Amino acid sequence: xxxxxxxxxxxxxxxxxxxxxxxxxxxxxxxxxxxxxxxxxxxxxxxxxxxxxxxxxxxxxxxxxxxxxxxxxxxxxxxxxxxxxxxxxxxxxxxxxxxxxxxxxxxxxxxxxxxxxxxxxxxxxxxxxxxxxxxxxxxxxxxxxxxxxxxxxxxxxxxxxxxxxxxxxxxxxxxxxxxxxxxxxxxxxxxxxxxxxxxxxxxxxxxxxxxxxxxxxxxxxxxxxxxxxxxxxxxxxxxxxxxxxxxxxxxxxxxxxxxxxxxxxxxxxxxxxxxxxxxxxxxxxxx
Ligand code: NAP
Numbered sequence: 102x103x104x105x106x107x108x109x110x111x112x113x114x115x116x117x118x119x120x121x122x123x124x125x126x127x128x129x130x131x132x133x134x135x136x137x138x139x140x141x142x143x144x145x146x147x148x149x150x151x152x153x154x155x156x157x158x159x160x161x162x163x164x165x166x167x168x169x170x171x172x173x174x175x176x177x178x179x180x181x182x183x184x185x186x187x188x189x190x191x192x193x194x195x196x197x198x199x200x201x202x203x204x205x206x207x208x209x210x211x212x213x214x215x216x217x218x219x220x221x222x223x224x225x226x227x228x229x230x231x232x233x234x235x236x237x238x239x240x241x242x243x244x245x246x247x248x249x250x251x252x253x254x255x256x257x258x259x260x261x262x263x264x265x266x267x268x269x270x271x272x273x274x275x276x277x278x279x280x281x282x283x284x285x286x287x288x289x290x291x292x293x294x295x296x297x298x299x300x301x302x303x304x305x306x307x308x309x310x311x312x313x314x315x316x317x318x319x320x321x322x323x324x325x326x327x328x329x330x331x332x333x334x335x336x337x338x339x340x341x342x343x344x345x346x347x348x349x350x351x352x353x354x355x356x357x358x359x360x361x362x363x364x365x366x367x368x369x370x371x372x373x374x375x376x377x378x379x380x381x382x383x384x385x386x387x388x
Contacts, residue, residue: 104136109159110368111140113152113174114167118143121382122165125361128381132374137162144170153177156196163195163368165361171234178203187270188237193364204367207238210360211330212246217359218351220293220326222246228253228287230280230314231297232260235330239297240264244271251276251287255298282316289322294343296329301337313338323347332357335383358382 112122118141126139142164144152149170154177156164166174171190175181178194181203185191191203215222225248229239232254243250244267254260257279264275278284280298288294300314321327327343332353340350361382362373 107136107138111142112165117141125378125382132377149173206360206363208242210356213359214355222248225292227293228291232263236297253278253280255280294327301331311338321346
């Protein structure tokens with residue numbers, strides 16, 4: 102007698118081989134005794150629409166979506182949540198009997214990780230480094246939680262567009278700065294610094310291994326919490342610098358785990374085994 106076919110979910114991206122999500126989700130399915138499996142689904146950009154239709158055709162319960170497809174998948178979905186639409190990215194698809202709904206769990210994952218570390222975003226003065234895809238989820242989450250937000254980015258125009266867009270959405274004033282020593286005057290009064298740039302992320306042949314996104318002479322005060330979204334490596338140059346300054350540090354694993362846990366809960370309707378997922382994700386081999 103053959104075993105029942107597992108319920109399948111997967112990761113749409115290009116490339117996807119580096120991902121920690123299969124280990125994290127498969128460990129969670131196993132811990133809850135679910136006959137589910139999480140597959141890598143590498144899809145070249147020209148086939149994204151076919152791949153989304155394929156989720157229906159193959160009866161997948163859903164999928165995660167990563168770079169570079171987080172925007173492109175939207176066109177093929179039946180529904181996109183207000184939050185994912187505002188952030189401009191879908192990282193989780195749920196298949197409800199052929200009706201595909203796009204969600205963004207990055208914003209929720211970021212907030213859960215922050216609160217888990219004892220940092221309350223409501224009313225805090227936050228400085229976000231970067232204005233790319235991850236920054237959109239983080240700035241959205243912080244403004245939704247009623248933090249005061251400053252965005253600093255290498256390309257100031259991108260930060261300005263993001264600040265204007267989300268400032269208007271939340272009726273908030275978002276300060277925008279270049280990623281220079283100008284930051285000193287806001288950091289001195291900030292409660293939270295979040296690095297959403299890819300600086301510090303290890304890449305094969307990296308020309309600046311162990312780089313830090315902050316200007317060299319800029320001092321961090323002891324009372325600030327520093328959250329680096331980079332999770333490969335977990336111990337980044339920015340977090341080392343923050344710790345040396347006496348600041349609280351929060352690494353990128355918490356957001357990775359909590360965005361996954363939120364997706365798991367959307368797919369299965371069950372509470373995610375967060376600690377199992379953290380152990381499986383932390384043991385990944387990405388460099
Ligand atoms: P992205 O859309 O490509 O944005 C990259 C950002 O980094 C931009 O603001 C870019 O500035 C800035 N940047 C790149 N190189 C720089 C440099 N040399 N100096 C200064 N700024 C630089 O990437 P993303 O999707 O937002 O991802 C960013 C990072 O967040 C990645 O390391 C990713 O792994 C991490 N992340 C982690 C999680 C998690 O769960 N922990 C979730 C999402 C993302 P410009 O605008 O000037 O180009």
